[in-house]
Amino acid sequence: MKLFSKEQIYEGDKLTAERQKISSTDLMERAGMQIFNWMHMRMQGAQVPIHIFCGIGNNGGDGLVLARHLILDGYNVKTYVINCSDKRSKDFLINYDRIKNVTKDWPTLLSCTEDFPEIHQDDIIVDAVFGIGLNRPVDDWVKSLFMHFRNTKAFTLSIDIPSGLSTDKVPEDEDSVVWAGYTLSFASPKLVFFLPDTAKHTIQWEVLDIGLDQEFLFTTNTEVELIGKHEVLPIYKPREKFSHKGQFGHSLIIGGSYGKIGAVTLASRAALSAGSGLITAYVPKCGYIPLQASFPEAMVITDADEELITDIKYDITPTVIGLGIGAGVNTKTISAFEAFLKKNKTALVVDADGINMLSKKKALLKLLPAQTILTPHPKELERLIGAWEDDFDKLKKAKAFSKKHHCIIVIKGANTITVLGGKLYVNTTGNPGLSTAGSGDVLTGIITGLISQGYNPLEATVFGVYLHGRSADIAVEGYGYQSLIASHVIDYLGEAFIDLFKQPEQPIEQEEKQEQA
Template structure:
């Protein structure tokens, strides 16, 4: 699913109005009807007080039109016009007149008004600002937003939480509505998925308001949301007439004294993701533990006992994952640099492999093109430098990817895979996966997918999705606190099985 910018959404509105020969007011009525249907199907006429806070732009117009539908169906409502400007949109005024025709008079709020009383049992509809917000709310509006947030009432935001810009971090986090639920028109917004801005809503759902499909299909976007519909065309089921060699031979390189477990996790995950063969390359100290813990893999060792000092693989692997638990000793850095000069195919680099690249950026020129880098936030910062906000982080990651022709997996609650100027936002995963070794598992899974013939970008996108899905399945029995990296591995098979189940369309539109 594409993630459109605010300007692209405005263009989609215009395109739809022209092609379908409708008025902008008619499109607003569609949106309001969808909002009402969503609320009515859940409230079923319940006698609860609904407070609608409406701005004076098109977002406010949606709220005023919604108020009319709620009033006509007998709901107990109070409508407030947040009068933050002398300018009013045409469609807002049309719907305001319709409300007045029904003898329903909104209360106009300005800087001199007292704040409305709201109880925790009430419902708030937030339709103050939309996706076009380009400046910080005025002080009195910010104070109103803080009042709404402190009410403990259920807050339903129309399209986007008010006070949250769609293309940058907020000016002041206290001046953004904390939405219990966001009903997003037609497409999700990028701010729903970033750490700094995603905290302003608990859940979101898409409402299809009939924006023209031709525009939606043909318009290119910088970001794409990756869910089941996007993953299934990538999935390559196994062939009946195949053997272990059909699915590649992976090599997992890493480990040092006390950190062999990272290689164990990555190797096990690589096998479970489907690699036909897996060989671990570790220092001598890891030999016995790997041979006994994973009998299905083969083990090669460096002559050094406690860290890697030379990487010598006596065959040509199909895919390579490197860096986990490897350390950054001088001899290991030298060995890694020599290895990069020899390897010819795309590889997966994690953990200390990334730290070495950050220490010696001259090595980046030797990293094979379209290699996959899987940094956690601190490793990413070492690579691309500090960022001022999440949007700046994404731009820096894109620039780094363009310059070095590499794929970067920005790990987080919604991991984003970046390749050059495009980002792919993941929808699986949960807080239980914030645990030691989870990243090693991801590296192993991506390596295992590349071994099976998935292109590096596809392997990264699919691997991130499958990794999160395995965590989602695992947390259903372990709980957030008790989920371990090994538990994610144990559920990779269940994640594959989940892909084969009939899709639940309702859940695809709800996060």
């Protein structure tokens, strides 16, 4: 799913009006009606008090359209206009006149000096104060109103975006933003719904189709894409009946040190479970018996040193190499790492101490093959790109780093983001159970195993991140967040693949209709 910028959404609104020969007021009517349909389907006429707070721009106009339709359908509605400016949009004024024609209970004008309305916990608040175009600090009294919303503990529904939240920056004051229970967003969700600094302002979100021009939606390129099942399914490469292991590549996992052989075992198992035809682990001598005993499917090559990797030499021709897992940052290991990079031409996935070694000696970045994949955890990312002020600054730095070094960066988190140049791919799978030792090693192995089969680096990363999260989502149903461990993610990887082709369950009512037919 494309995530449109606010500038693109404005352009989409304009093109839609021109191509469909409708006015902006008609488009606003369509948007407000879609919100009404969403609420009506869930409330079915329930007489819960609904408090609709409208700004004086187009977001407020959407709120007025909603209020009018709710009133006409007999709902218990109270409408308010946030009246702290003389500037009003044309479409707001048109809908302000329209609502006055359907009710004697005209919208209450709230000014800087008026008391806020009484709202009970069981009421509903609809936030239609500010939209995506907010470009100034929120007035103190409006900030107090937003805090009033929150203090009531009433369910809060935001239209398009929680008011006070910008699409492209982190708010300086969290109290100046509405904390929504649900946001109904037009055209596409907003990037801020998926970033740690800003996602807390809406618990859930949903996209409403307001009939924007289809050509615009299909042909407009966006800087951000949201990755779910529908986006990764076309990436999947099916296997032919007469295929054999030699067609699916040979993954080499280089890493491990005394006490950290488990990391290599996890990455190797994940690579093979992701579909790599062959897997070889290159480890210090101390890793030979643990790997051969616990993972018989793997081949093992050992370094001359008992406890560290000191000299990377092998007589195989790998398709892809996963590098750095559990390797440590001993000076001997760094020297071996540098010597290896100077002669290597094979595709790389670099994780953990491999990234730490690059951070310690940044000249090595020039030796990475194009589209090398880096999979740092937050602290490793900071060592790589430098400290950041907030999530948008982090993304800016990551994009600049990716462009400069021609690499792919995986920013791990609740919504892991893959960065390639100026493009972001936001993942939708995964859960807090992944906050456990070894889950990053498993991700490295999955991506490595996908590249081994012929997926290009970007496909392997986007698909691998999705599968990693989806496997954890399936596994957590049986283990819970606290008891999920990295091995479980590997164990359920097969079900994550199978899940790609499962049809969503139908509602009971729909099943009954089909049986009757």
